[in-house]
Amino acid sequence: MLELKHISYQVSSEEGELGILNDISLTVPDHKLVVFTGPNGGGKTTLAKIIMGLVKPTAGQILWNGQDVTDLSITERARLGISYGFQQPPRFKGLTVRKLLTIASGNEKLSKDQCCQYLTKVGLCANDQLEREVAVSLAGGEVKRIEIATIRARNGELMIFDEPEAGIDLWSFARLTETFEQIHRQGKATMVIISHQERIISLADEVVVVAGGAIRQRGSAEEILPLILSDTLGSCPVMTKEGAAK
Numbered sequence: 629m630l631e632l633k634h635i636s637y638q639v640s641s642e643e644g645e646l647g648i649l650n651d652i653s654l655t656v657p658d659h660k661l662v663v664f665t666g667p668n669g670g671g672k673t674t675l676a677k678i679i680m681g682l683v684k685p686t687a688g689q690i691l692w693n694g695q696d697v698t699d700l701s702i703t704e705r706a707r708l709g710i711s712y713g714f715q716q717p718p719r720f721k722g723l724t725v726r727k728l729l730t731i732a733s734g735n736e737k738l739s740k741d742q743c744c745q746y747l748t749k750v751g752l753c754a755n756d757q758l759e760r761e762v763a764v765s766l767a768g769g770e771v772k773r774i775e776i777a778t779i780r781a782r783n784g785e786l787m788i789f790d791e792p793e794a795g796i797d798l799w800s801f802a803r804l805t806e807t808f809e810q811i812h813r814q815g816k817a818t819m820v821i822i823s824h825q826e827r828i829i830s831l832a833d834e835v836v837v838v839a840g841g842a843i844r845q846r847g848s849a850e851e852i853l854p855l856i857l858s859d860t861l862g863s864c865p866v867m868t869k870e871g872a873a874k
């Protein structure tokens with residue numbers, strides 16, 4: 629179980645202290661799929677980075693399976709099963725797709741067949757990709773899909789994805805949502821997915837709307853989606869402070 633307790637993140641700016649996140653408390657039960665959504669700049673990525681340990685909160689606590697991980701490094705959190713999908717995955721010179729999957733899985737003997745399975749699941753033709761270097765010759769969309777394959781290979785207990793749909797074509801998007809559904813059905817991992825996509829939001833056990841650095845609304849996809857979809861004129865009650873106060 630993931631517990632966020634009174635998480636705040638402030639930065640100093642020329643105008644003084646800026647509250648990026650303000651007193652966020654949230655529990656994600658084991659094996660649930662939770663989607664963070666909300667307007668641009670609302671604080672979703674910052675919150676995801678705080679869970680992973682890429683950003684340290686200025687106040688509050690993060691508990692993972694009852695253990696306080698607030699002061700643990702990314703590596704230490706990764707050892708505890710927390711994995712994070714970067715918007716831009718690292719590109720090291722000389723690192724092939726096969727090697728990246730092997731490292732991610734923590735299994736040096738990961739077979740070619742297993743690598744191929746991971747790649748096929750994210751819509752890549754494995755034979756074409758395995759020996760290619762991540763740093764060169766891969767299109768943005770391909771890198772994004774390889775990143776998703778590495779997260780599957782890592783098989784973490786808690787998987788965090790930041791806008792995994794960004795920059796991929798529709799066909800791959802369908803494979804991606806299938807992958808999320810499969811991981812969810814297996815019932816072994818907890819997933820936090822940041823997304824603006826209706827299709828992904830509809831997979832969620834719970835949708836959390838983050839806006840203005842706070843949780844504006846929480847509920848089932850059935851409850852939240854109609855509110856978001858009715859926001860075509862920018863008057864969505866969940867996205868605004870006024871709506872939250874009601």
Ligand SMILES: Nc1ncnc2c1ncn2[C@@H]1O[C@H](COP(=O)(O)OP(=O)(O)OP(=O)(O)O)[C@@H](O)[C@H]1O
Pocket residue numbers: 639648666667668669670671672673674675
């Ligand atoms: N270190 C920082 N210093 C100053 N401002 C920051 C810092 N980190 C984040 N912000 C600001 O905090 C706000 C929240 O950013 P964040 O990236 O978390 O939003 P988001 O909800 O992920 O948005 P998007 O949907 O566009 O990805 C933004 O206005 C961003 O510019």
Ligand SMILES: [Mg+2]
Pocket residue numbers: 672673674790
């Ligand atoms: Mg973001």
